Amino acid sequence: MYALVDCNNFYVSCERLFDPSLLHKPVVVLSNNDGCVIARSDEAKALGIGMGVPAYMFDSFFKQQGVAVFSSNYTLYGDISDRVMKTLASFVPRLEVYSIDEAFLDMSELTYQHPAAIGLAIRRTIQQHVGVPVSVGIAPTKALAKMANRYAKKRCKETGVFYAANALLLDEMLLATDIADIWGIGSQYATRLHARGITTAKKFTELPPDWVREQMSVTGLRLWNELRGLPAIEWEAEIKPKKNICTSRSLGKLSNDYSVIKEAISNHAAVCALKLRRQESVCRQVNVFIGTNPHKTSQAQYHHSITLECETATNITGDIIAYALKGLDIIFRKEGYLYMKCGVMVQDIIPEECIQQNLFSNRCRKKDKLLLTAMDSLNLAMGKDTVRMAVQRFDRRYKLRADHLSKRYTTNFNELLKIYI
C-alpha cells in the first residue's frame, strides 16, 4: 500500500503561512520574470484563472478582483518543502520525494494502524508543525495513490484523505476520474483515447493490453497495470544523480548586447558547475543555447545551440564557463536579432571518481579542487555570490522581473517576520 502526500496549492500556501490575511482570498504565484501564473489558490481557480496563463494579460483583472499576486520565492518554498519532507519521513521507513511538494510513502510495514488513520495523522501533523495543508491518497500502487490524492482533493475536502480500501471504492474512483486527469496521460494521449471513446480511468483499464502497448509503448502498459492494481512503477528511495543539468533564464528584457549575454552565460555555466559538484559528478559535454522571443512572431527569430566536448570530464567552474563562452561565440548573431533567453546544459555526466585524465594534460586537479572547495564554502557561509569568476561580474546588467517578491522569512536573518505589539 502506498500513500501520495501532496501539498495543496503549495506556493500559495507558503505565502499564506506568513500572511494569514491571504486565507480565503484569491492568491496567485507567478513564474520567473513574473511571466505566467504557476500556482493558484482555490479562490483564484474559481475566478477562472488558468494554469500557465500570461500574467500581463490579467493585470487589470487581478486588481479588479483583488487577487494577491506574488513573484516566485524559491528560497522560501524550498525551505518549507524541506520541513514538510522531514515531517513525512518521521512517519514511515521509506519515503520517496517526488517533487518540491509531493512524496510517496510506503505504508506496507505499518500494519498495526489503519492506513486512513495514518493519513489523517499526517495531515494533522504537517498542518501543526509546518502550517501547510496537504492531501493524502492511499492505494495499492503509485499511480492509484496519485489518483486517490486527486480524488481526496475533490471529494473529501473535509478530511483531505482518501483511502481506496477495497475494490468497490477503487471502482468508484476509477469511474469518477477523467482520462485526462490520470498521471502519465498528457494531452496527446488524452486526445487519442477520446477518439476511441475512452473517457474515464475505468474504461482505460478495460482496454486490451496489446492496443495499449502499441499506442502508448511500455510506459502506457505500465500505467495500465498500475491502474489495475499491479505495481509496475519502481520505487526510488534514494535521489539519483541527474543525467543532465540545465540552467537557463530569461534575460529580463530583450537584448543583443554580446557582453550582457556573455555575463548571463557565465553565470548559468557557474551554476551548472556548482550543481555538478553538489552531486559529485563531472560532465563531458557542455551545451549552450540562445533564443529570441518566440511569442513575438513579427520579429526575426533565431534559436541555436551547440555542444562542445570537454577535453577532460570536469566540474570546474572556470572550465565550464570557458566551454560555454566558446560555444556562445560560435552561435551568437548580433545583427537583426533580440535575444530573450539563454542557457547552459551540461551533459554526459559521470561520477567524479571516474575521471579519465587526458594523457597530455599537466593539469593539477588537486589544486583546482582545493580552490573550488574554498570558493564553495565561502559562498555557502557568506551568500551565494560572494566569490565568483571575473567574467560573471558583480554589476548584474540583466535582471529578471520580480515585482511582487515576499521575504525569505525562514532562511535569511535580515528578512525575519517582524511582529509589532
Add this chain to the structure above:
DNA sequence: TCTGGGGTCCTAGGACCC
C-alpha cells in the same frame, strides 16, 4: 534464381512530469 545474422551505440524526436 538470387544478397546472413547477429549485435551495440548514437541521435532525434516524441511523449510525459512538476
Add this chain to the structure above:
DNA sequence: TCTGGGGTCCTAGGACCC
C-alpha cells in the same frame, strides 16, 4: 514592457562491428 525552468523515459532509424 510583458508568455518559466527545469527534468525523465522510450522508440525508431542509421551507422557501424564481427
